[in-house]
Amino acid sequence: MTSGRTAASGAAGDGPERTGGGRCRVLRVLGELNFGGTEMRTAELLPRLAAAGTEVHFVTLSDRIGPGPLAEAAVRHGGSVTPIPLDVRFPLRLLRLLRRLRPDVVHVDCANFSGAVLCLALLGRVPTRVAHFRGDDNQHRNLRRRVQRSFWRTLLRASATDILGVSPSALTFGYSRAWREDRRCQVVLNGLDLERLHRPTGQHLRALTGAGPDELLCVSVGRASPEKRRWMLPPILAGLRDQGVDAHVVLVGPSDDSDEARVRAAAVEHGVADRVHLLGPRDDVGGLLRQADVVVHPSCLEGLPGGVLEPVALGIGTVAADLPGVRFIHEHLPGVTIVDTDAAPAVWAAAVRTAAGHTMATDPGTARERFQSSPFAIEAAVTTHLAIYRRRLPDGPPPTAPVVKNRSRLPAASER
Template identity: 70%
Template sequence: MSSFPDDPTTPGTRRPDRPCRVLRIVGELNFGGTEMRTAELLPRLAAAGVEVHLVTLSDRIGPGPLAETVTRHGGTVTPVALDAHFVPRLVGLLRRWRPDVVHVDCANFSGVPLALARLCGVPVRVAHFRGDDNVRRSLRRRVYRRLCGRLLRHSATDILGVSPSSLTFGYDPRWQHDRRCRVVLNGLDLDRLRAPGRDDLRTLVGAEPGALVCVSVGRASPEKRRWLLPPILAELRSLGVPAHAVLVGPGDGADDDARLRAEAHAAGLADRVHLLGARDDVGHLLRQADVVVHPSCLEGLPGGVLEPVALGVGTVAADLPGVRFIEAHLPGVTVVDTDAPPGVWAEAVRTAAAYTATTTPQTAAARFTDSVFAIDAALAAHLAVYRPQEQPTAQRSRQTAGSER
């Protein structure tokens, strides 16, 4: 476990001779949207005088990029497991570390650590919603969400969402009447996506000349619906279009992979469905794709859609608010009804592949750099939250309004 330096500063104050200290609380470190977006901001925040330390609500430190990136930029990583000792351990850390900001990426559960941060005198307390959370919940889960949400309302100084829908479904449909709420879009680092990789994708999967290579990026969890890929390949085959599906992302459980393999076997396509697992060269793989398929039915602002579009790769995605938000700002997204049959997805794949064939990476990059998703815009939004005293009121209002458009 990493240790945080002691600081004699009294709660609620910040020493002028040290950087703004942010304690970022996440579920765990692994490859995923929250982790990647956080990792991309770290060097820029460090250059701006913000020191970010990570607390994970798990004893598991996964293979994602955050641990090494955090330490390289002056931070620490400390696991605090969700067990009977969670509250006293977190309170002890807050009192010893005295952060200027506590920023929690744990949906409504954020209310618990933020309430503790309030008790410890932390001046800036941020809840960050990254998913729509519009799945029907059991009575027990609804009660849990209501209780945590009440703590969040009383404890947060800032409530962020990666898209308007993440605040609508995750926090409150009336969020626009809460002055603490604002949309802070995920920013992407194009330099990371352009980094060279080690594999030629077509050679890696044995794709024959003329075959479409369909990539899907996301962890192996039920809401990602990766099992739709084999039926889509089967429909493409019936249209005379040979294709391969390449799935990139960590495996969270054997059940999802088993269903995917069963679907591939039933369609006679076991040799055309390739599971690569977690990779640190996702951008390199995406640049070689003919099309990206993102069948997930639960998202906030999906990086699995935003990343390929930034590279000029046509992307097919389920009709979700966050997907529509991306489509409204950038070309290259083909939206399919969430419950559409595989045949509809297959036709959309052909449309998206045609977009890829007629779009240059340079054109896509120019569009993205001028968009609301640029990494510099995300940095400015985070600095406005972390250092509110340095942001003129009028400028802060303009940034908030710009993020919501």
């Protein structure tokens, strides 16, 4: 794939002038701008950062989808998207982009591999170099991968000015168990745009699924990847059936043929094929979640899971595996029923019934007020990002996040 920006900032030639007059230019590097938790949370920050005079450009590393379906949001708020696949030409291409764009900040969402990118940013004389850990990276690796990861971490320690984690466990398992001794480290919670979750949808889930008024309507939001364990949902439905509860489940998120085949095969095996509904990626997730009786999130690897935080913010009871990021949410907001990661489907089914009771007992207005005063509100995340981005600028950081009243929507999957 050839590299090319979807939109350009500044004139051609020697590149744009370095920011001044209170403005700040940021280059964010991530895998792709697809419908995932990291990408959606990043896109939700853009209008508020732009209102504060912060210009955000992107580099995507995937050679699979190019700029990605969220690229339009970046361009709309004054940025650009440059796909640079990870091949032998990557270092030179990135250095050329740095020379042309001249950012004040490079912010990388690539776990320990961020060290390799930030070393190039150091060579490019970028003053603020941020590594951001998004997940609890505690997977088993062979010797070669462990050596590789150690090398990248050494580069990160040598090049990063700031090391962030979406939760304490993201830094513990992703970066170092001794992260509290590193003054560059801090926890920066994912901010959640509650207004987005309250936008209407034209999709009526009970009509779509054929669920009766007395049947339990479960929703699960997450991309189709192995760690999300979406194949567990059919046996959980079967467990509910065995406990005398009729239910349907709706799966929302970017699709994958092999993952969907596994989900469908499990549905047939457990006799619930007519009760499992795969919707694919949507931009009206909040409207779908508000129709749920319960949300089920069986993922076994997370940092600060949006698939748990979003329904809890709406007052929807949520069942999730026992992970540090899940417990972190549970410590701050009610509504999470935690199940052992390896629990049997019958145990998950019993937890679903408990979580559905929370939904029935919770007033949505109360849930909204509770979330707005929590540390997960998006304004807190914007203020922290602005402080980090502007720390080394002559005029320093603004005191608070700006208020953005007219929030533009993120693009729908059909607008890729």
